[in-house]
Amino acid sequence: MTDVTQSPSPARVGLPRLPKSRSLLNAMLGLAILMGLWWLGGWAVADNPRLFAFSNFAPEPTLTRLWQMIQSGEVIEMSVPSLERVGLGLIYAVAIGVPVGILIGRAPRVNEISNVPFQFLRMISPLSWMPIAVLAFDTWDGAIVFLIIMAAVWPILFSTAAGVRRIDPAWLKVARNLGANPFHTLFVVILPAIAVDILTGIRLALGVAWVVLVPAEYLGVTSGLGYAINDARDTLDYARLAATVVVIGIIGFGLDAMAGQLIRKFNWVRSDGH
Amino acid sequence: MNVTNAKDFAAAQQPPVKPRSTPVLGAHVAVKSLSHTYRKSDGRVLETVDFEIGHGEVVALLGRSGCGKSTLLHMLAGLTKPSEGEVVINGNPVREPSPKWVMMFQAPSLYPWMTVAQNAALGLRFGRRSNEIATRVPEVLSLVDLGSFADRNAQELSGGQQQRVALARSLAPSPEMLLLDEPFSALDAFTRRSLQQDVRKIAKDLGLTLVIVTHDVGEAVRMADRVLVLKSNPGRIAEDTKIDLSDDERNGGSDAFAAEHTRLMGLYSRVAEIAEMPD
Ligand SMILES: Nc1ncnc2c1ncn2[C@@H]1O[C@H](COP(=O)(O)OP(=O)(O)OP(=O)(O)O)[C@@H](O)[C@H]1O
Ligand SMILES: [Mg+2]
Numbered sequence: 001m002t003d004v005t006q007s008p009s010p011a012r013v014g015l016p017r018l019p020k021s022r023s024l025l026n027a028m029l030g031l032a033i034l035m036g037l038w039w040l041g042g043w044a045v046a047d048n049p050r051l052f053a054f055s056n057f058a059p060e061p062t063l064t065r066l067w068q069m070i071q072s073g074e075v076i077e078m079s080v081p082s083l084e085r086v087g088l089g090l091i092y093a094v095a096i097g098v099p100v101g102i103l104i105g106r107a108p109r110v111n112e113i114s115n116v117p118f119q120f121l122r123m124i125s126p127l128s129w130m131p132i133a134v135l136a137f138d139t140w141d142g143a144i145v146f147l148i149i150m151a152a153v154w155p156i157l158f159s160t161a162a163g164v165r166r167i168d169p170a171w172l173k174v175a176r177n178l179g180a181n182p183f184h185t186l187f188v189v190i191l192p193a194i195a196v197d198i199l200t201g202i203r204l205a206l207g208v209a210w211v212v213l214v215p216a217e218y219l220g221v222t223s224g225l226g227y228a229i230n231d232a233r234d235t236l237d238y239a240r241l242a243a244t245v246v247v248i249g250i251i252g253f254g255l256d257a258m259a260g261q262l263i264r265k266f267n268w269v270r271s272d273g274h
Numbered sequence: 275m276n277v278t279n280a281k282d283f284a285a286a287q288q289p290p291v292k293p294r295s296t297p298v299l300g301a302h303v304a305v306k307s308l309s310h311t312y313r314k315s316d317g318r319v320l321e322t323v324d325f326e327i328g329h330g331e332v333v334a335l336l337g338r339s340g341c342g343k344s345t346l347l348h349m350l351a352g353l354t355k356p357s358e359g360e361v362v363i364n365g366n367p368v369r370e371p372s373p374k375w376v377m378m379f380q381a382p383s384l385y386p387w388m389t390v391a392q393n394a395a396l397g398l399r400f401g402r403r404s405n406e407i408a409t410r411v412p413e414v415l416s417l418v419d420l421g422s423f424a425d426r427n428a429q430e431l432s433g434g435q436q437q438r439v440a441l442a443r444s445l446a447p448s449p450e451m452l453l454l455d456e457p458f459s460a461l462d463a464f465t466r467r468s469l470q471q472d473v474r475k476i477a478k479d480l481g482l483t484l485v486i487v488t489h490d491v492g493e494a495v496r497m498a499d500r501v502l503v504l505k506s507n508p509g510r511i512a513e514d515t516k517i518d519l520s521d522d523e524r525n526g527g528s529d530a531f532a533a534e535h536t537r538l539m540g541l542y543s544r545v546a547e548i549a550e551m552p553d
Contacts, residue, residue, distance in 0.1 A: 168383065170379065170381060170383035171383060171385060173353065173379070173383070174379070174383050174385075174396075174443075175396070175400070176353065176371050177351060177353060177371050177376060177377050178371075178373060178376065178396050178397040178400050178401075178443070178447070179371060179372060179373040179397065179400045179401050179447075180396075180400040181400070184399070184400050188396070188399065188400075189385070192385070192387045192388075193385075193387070195387075268386050268387035268427075268429075269386070270386075270427065270429045270430070
């Protein structure tokens with residue numbers, strides 16, 4: 001039909017929804033482009049006499065090596081300590097960031113006082129705490145977890161505070177009216193209301209924590225993904241180095257996807273809500 | 275829609291509401307020289323307001339927008355502290371909110387992350403009476419005709435249904451008094467009419483004291499035993515009058531209803547200094 005005078009039907013005006021199969025296809029296409037570029041890079045390196053030593057960075061040797069590392073359990077062995085450090089750092093970051101975030105979201109005075117110091121501290125690269133962390137902590141592990149906390153706490157804190165500020169005051173009035181004590185207000189109203197904000201903060205925190213982890217693990221420790229990268233470089237085992245990079249990317253991607261899934265689960269906003 | 279000849283509504287009345295298991299003695303309220311100022315620069319919102327409400331009485335606070343009705347109701351609920359004077363309920367000064375007197379607001383403000391039943395259970399949960407939830411919540415939900423909606427998300431309901439959930443939420447802790455702040459103003463005429471009848475009936479069956487804030491003369495005549503007409507700037511009680519109608523007369527659009535409506539409209543217009551007009 002090409003009757004231009006007819007007003008378009010709502011279905012045609014509405015935003016086109018990407019069918020699942022199509023978005024999956026596009027995701028595969030993106031992955032294929034990435035693999036293509038990787039392969040091209042490997043090919044260029046192999047062709048260049050000065051860079052020939054790095055030819056093991058190419059997809060084929062890397063993936064072969066990765067497969068060996070998966071089968072030997074090496075991948076698990078190097079990932080578990082890293083995941084433990086990030087997990088521990090995140091737990092501390094949540095334990096600090098959520099209560100402080102709620103406090104500065106609820107008390108404008110505290111927000112005004114803390115804003116400048118927090119913004120100042122936030123802007124310091126977590127890695128620049130490294131020398132202090134090494135002095136302050138007895139163990140390398142402690143220092144690494146500290147660096148992760150310094151990276152992860154800010155997104156959680158600020159996201160929580162922003163969520164608290166967006167809480168409908170009427171929800172708090174209803175709670176007060178029905179005899180809620182502060183404990184109820186926190187656990188029945190505030191935390192469920194801002195669950196998605198907290199999780200969004202955790203998702204961002206996870207991103208920066210994972211990025212900070214690898215350089216942090218160049219420090220002292222003899223386990224983890226960062227150590228594996230350093231070790232592979234020192235032993236000139238470039239296939240192993242590249243395979244470790246792939247592992248880091250895949251785990252990071254997986255963690256982010258999990259966080260996204262959690263956010264979808266806790267998101268109470270209905271798209272068609274009033 | 276003309277309220278005074280609303281015979282058609284009688285035919286379409288809701289089925290009678292089941293009385294609740296345990297009637298209570300409605301609260302007695304004494305308001306003593308209440309005055310309130312929000313900001314010094316704005317002057318007094320309320321000035322020396324004095325009145326009493328008997329056990330189980332249904333009182334309407336009628337007044338123009340901005341005359342301080344909501345402010346007064348918040349003070350009855352213990353949600354706002356008066357600048358001067360006090361509210362005494364059952365002999366005790368009100369200092370804080372209590373599940374014994376529950377307020378219903380202009381907006382239902384349900385928690386959107388909860389189901390209808392979870393919303394209705396909030397008062398019991400906060401009052402450490404969770405053991406009553408299983409029996410009480412279905413009871414109050416059927417009282418407001420939403421028995422089958424218990425497991426629906428609160429966001430999936432219409433405005434009228436949400437306000438019914440808010441009513442169920444207020445009734446669940448078995449309060450002695452319900453304070454309603456124009457809770458039906460956003461609803462269509464038919465839904466509003468049936469809720470007005472239901473709420474009055476529920477209050478009477480249970481023996482609840484009911485205070486309704488409204489600027490709708492018809493609503494006041496339909497629901498209240500007694501109407502306090504407020505004047506504004508500063509808010510003060512200008513008229514205190516009884517509505518002497520049987521329940522049938524209230525719902526049926528009788529001559530007696532028409533007469534009371536006209537009389538109250540006259541009082542209201544004079545106090546509010548507005549030209550007489552049908553609502
Ligand atoms: N929190 C507040 N801070 C300052 N002023 C307020 C506050 N709440 C109400 N007021 C003022 O007090 C006066 C009375 O307000 P109130 O809400 O009690 O009126 P109302 O009779 O309920 O009006 P309506 O019928 O429009 O709801 C108004 O002039 C209003 O601007
Ligand atoms: Mg009001």
